[in-house]
Amino acid sequence: MLELRGISYYAETRNETVRILDDINIKFEDRKLYVITGPNGGGKSSLARIIMGINRPTAGRLSLDGEDITDLDITSRARLGIGYAFQNPPRFKGINVKQLLDISVQSEQVGQTDKKACDTCALLNNVGLCASEYLHRDADTSLSGGEMKRIEIASILSRNLKFAVFDEPEAGIDLWSFAKLAETFENMHRTRNTTIVIISHQERILELADEVIVISGGKIEEVTTKQKILAEITHTSDCSCGTDCGKGVGMNA
Amino acid sequence: MLNDIDMELLEKIAGMHEIPQGAYNIRKNGEKSGRNTTANIDIITKEDKPGINVVIKPNTKGESVHIPVLLTVEGLTDIVYNTFEVGEGSDILIVAGCGIHNPGSSTARHDGIHEFYVRKGARMKYVEKHYGEGKGTGEKILNPKTIVEIEEGGIAELELVQIKGVDRTKRDTEIRLAKNARLIVTERLLTYKDQEAESAISVELAGEGSTARIISRSVAQDTSKQVFNFNITGLNRCRGHIQCDSIIMHEAKVYSMPQISALHSDAQLIHEAAIGKIESEQLIKLMSLGLSEKEAEETILKGFLK
Ligand SMILES: Nc1ncnc2c1ncn2[C@@H]1O[C@H](COP(=O)(O)OP(=O)(O)OP(=O)(O)O)[C@@H](O)[C@H]1O
Ligand SMILES: [Mg+2]
Numbered sequence: 140m141l142e143l144r145g146i147s148y149y150a151e152t153r154n155e156t157v158r159i160l161d162d163i164n165i166k167f168e169d170r171k172l173y174v175i176t177g178p179n180g181g182g183k184s185s186l187a188r189i190i191m192g193i194n195r196p197t198a199g200r201l202s203l204d205g206e207d208i209t210d211l212d213i214t215s216r217a218r219l220g221i222g223y224a225f226q227n228p229p230r231f232k233g234i235n236v237k238q239l240l241d242i243s244v245q246s247e248q249v250g251q252t253d254k255k256a257c258d259t260c261a262l263l264n265n266v267g268l269c270a271s272e273y274l275h276r277d278a279d280t281s282l283s284g285g286e287m288k289r290i291e292i293a294s295i296l297s298r299n300l301k302f303a304v305f306d307e308p309e310a311g312i313d314l315w316s317f318a319k320l321a322e323t324f325e326n327m328h329r330t331r332n333t334t335i336v337i338i339s340h341q342e343r344i345l346e347l348a349d350e351v352i353v354i355s356g357g358k359i360e361e362v363t364t365k366q367k368i369l370a371e372i373t374h375t376s377d378c379s380c381g382t383d384c385g386k387g388v389g390m391n392a
Numbered sequence: 393m394l395n396d397i398d399m400e401l402l403e404k405i406a407g408m409h410e411i412p413q414g415a416y417n418i419r420k421n422g423e424k425s426g427r428n429t430t431a432n433i434d435i436i437t438k439e440d441k442p443g444i445n446v447v448i449k450p451n452t453k454g455e456s457v458h459i460p461v462l463l464t465v466e467g468l469t470d471i472v473y474n475t476f477e478v479g480e481g482s483d484i485l486i487v488a489g490c491g492i493h494n495p496g497s498s499t500a501r502h503d504g505i506h507e508f509y510v511r512k513g514a515r516m517k518y519v520e521k522h523y524g525e526g527k528g529t530g531e532k533i534l535n536p537k538t539i540v541e542i543e544e545g546g547i548a549e550l551e552l553v554q555i556k557g558v559d560r561t562k563r564d565t566e567i568r569l570a571k572n573a574r575l576i577v578t579e580r581l582l583t584y585k586d587q588e589a590e591s592a593i594s595v596e597l598a599g600e601g602s603t604a605r606i607i608s609r610s611v612a613q614d615t616s617k618q619v620f621n622f623n624i625t626g627l628n629r630c631r632g633h634i635q636c637d638s639i640i641m642h643e644a645k646v647y648s649m650p651q652i653s654a655l656h657s658d659a660q661l662i663h664e665a666a667i668g669k670i671e672s673e674q675l676i677k678l679m680s681l682g683l684s685e686k687e688a689e690e691t692i693l694k695g696f697l698k
Contacts, residue, residue, distance in 0.1 A: 192680075193680070213679040213680050214683065217679065217680050217682040218682050225673075232637070233697070234695035298682075
């Protein structure tokens, strides 16, 4: 179980302190699938980066299976089995897709080298990429946004994690691959012991959730079920007519 | 005749584990220490000054020439003039390179002047690696000068690499392209401690339809200094592209001066130059996959200089 207690995060800008997260308390139970949603700028990615250790909370503590991890750096948290698929994955000059995936696979299964090669292919297939076309391409700006995003997701899928956060995995991914991706998450949820957190605005992803967490203005607005949130969205979208006129999330599905 | 130190240097600069196949000329401490010619490739010692003429017959395909230079004593300044005649329609790999093992406290220096004539329709790949080592305080200095003429329809690919141990280097490269000739230069440079490296590449796109691309990647660490002066001049309908990319670390200094000059209205020239730290998102990404900060840094630099 990953537990956040009283997590606040302030960032210093030139002339003021901005409050980005305010007193966040969550218990992520083992093997559950959570979807975090909420308006742009609400603080979702900031929370994910705090879990990975990229940003340090201004106040509050985090623990994984009862062990306090607040002071652990990124590497140590990664080695404890926490993973994060970036919203905007960085590009690397001169590092190819295979090397990138090898780094993530290696960190898990040192010594199982023969298995690795075929695993990498399967991984890429899971995110809808044909392995033979991509393995030897550089993970630099020559890859399209959607391609890079899928490789990012594959690199997290390759690891046998205790806790995995995917930050808007659907962003930039075409409709065909998206269906496959949703299936991949479903599959991962069914067959692995990983606690999965998906930051998403997509109905199809919301449908996978055991619990939905709405973050807005740096606070947890509510913890709810997919049924409730899906019903809410269709009735109180920014269109004020109050009926299911198709202006809300349903449109994007 | 070649000892362990020599073999190690050879491996570093020419990827040679043994005496190479094909034509070669090994120069050690200012003297010839091994040579082989083939039916198509002749190597002749110059009479007026130190150096060799390498003559590749027209239409020679798939052969290679290795011309490594080794310096394993201190206090020696070795100057050499080499001329390469790459015959019409040939397709050839030339591997040069200089390895210095300076055991002492005085300077060891090699100045190589290379001239290439890539004849009509010929294709040349030229690889030059520089490497220095040695426990002493003696400086290891390399000042190569390279002049390349590419005739009509010829292709030259230059790979210039200096990754380790050279204290001072001043590299000067001049290339002239005739009609429909093509050029690709890739440069990789790493400096550290108080090393200094200067690289000037000047390209003249003289012929119609000629194209040139210079891709330079460098990493400057510690208090080292790098200066780049790249210049492409378009004198005809042509295309030229300079891409310089440097990662700067610690207290290093990097000066990058790409220059493009169009003297013809159908010349299309681009330059891009960027200097910056390793992107923190890259480090963070690799650390979040379980690498330590140091491993992440090494992985990024190694890829960048690949
Ligand atoms: N270092 C920072 N300095 C100042 N403001 C910041 C900093 N980091 C994040 N913010 C602000 O904090 C807020 C939350 O950002 P965050 O990226 O967590 O939002 P999000 O919920 O992931 O949004 P989106 O749905 O658009 O991805 C935003 O308003 C953002 O501009
Ligand atoms: Mg976000």
